[in-house]
Amino acid sequence: MSFVEYGDLIQDGDIAIVYLSHDSMMAVKVQQGAQTQTRYGVIRHSTDLIGQRYGSKVTCSKGGWVHVLHPTPELWTVCLPHRTQILYTTDIATITMMLELKPGSIVCESGTGSGSLSHAILRTIAPTGHLHTVEFHQQRAEKVAEEFKEHRVDHLVTVRNQDVCKDGFGVTGVADAVFLDIPKPWEAVGHAKAAMRKQGGRVCSFSPCIEQVQKTCEALADQGFQEISTLEVLLRVHDVRTVSLPLPDFGPDPSAPARPDTKEQNHASVTLKTTTPPREMPGHTGYLTFATKPRL
């Protein structure tokens, strides 16, 4: 198992995702002799997990069952231990696309936080790209480096424990893309430019407040970035439901012969399956500001 390569069978030392229901999952480190408690009973790693196929249905000690899934960045985002606010898949998908990330890309990121975005970046740039991620909180930097090792992606990433606004990304002239998720991104824009290859490349900054966005846009323009644009991604789910709608009454058809049952037809209705958006939407996460380093 690795977060960037699929493995068929669950092995000792893997991280597996125990899926209890759509909104209840947990990441488990598989270990010979270990047990995991769930609301459906105990899972015994040696007999219930090791050697089973990913995707298997596993019966727990109380007779209930769970599915055991191969880890992906998306599943990790919903299971990971939060040490900070994190980015979710809706924003991550837009960031990946708009930064034009692909296998082989060199990417700089700060702050690393809980590593939610980092895992998605790593899956996209594997097997030949590299992520340089900067986190100034020492324990967070150490913990995420430990997780990258456990998830077998550590060969694709360098974690630096430093202040990106003072010390930059630790690399110069190499990055195809830079991503910022820090409180004062405008202070890191110069370092982002220095980390990027001489010509071209994309930068993105995530900020919850529009005042932060304004300062970042000014800094990007001052540094000669072009195509500066800010967007907000809102997730709009649709619920599937069965509805009954009255048929429209257009009045009597003057060309048709009079029918005694016309009155009943006016009350006819049709039942159909449709989708409806919820009345309230999940709130704002943040603004994504993108810009391009020009080719001169």
Ligand SMILES: C[S@@+](CC[C@H](N)C(=O)[O-])C[C@H]1O[C@@H](n2cnc3c(N)ncnc32)[C@H](O)[C@@H]1O
């Ligand atoms: C909101 S979190 C990032 C979450 C991350 N994008 C994720 O998806 O898990 C912001 C992180 O930036 C770090 N940070 C803030 N300012 C920084 C700076 N100047 N240099 C390096 N890291 C910084 C914080 O310690 C925190 O861990």
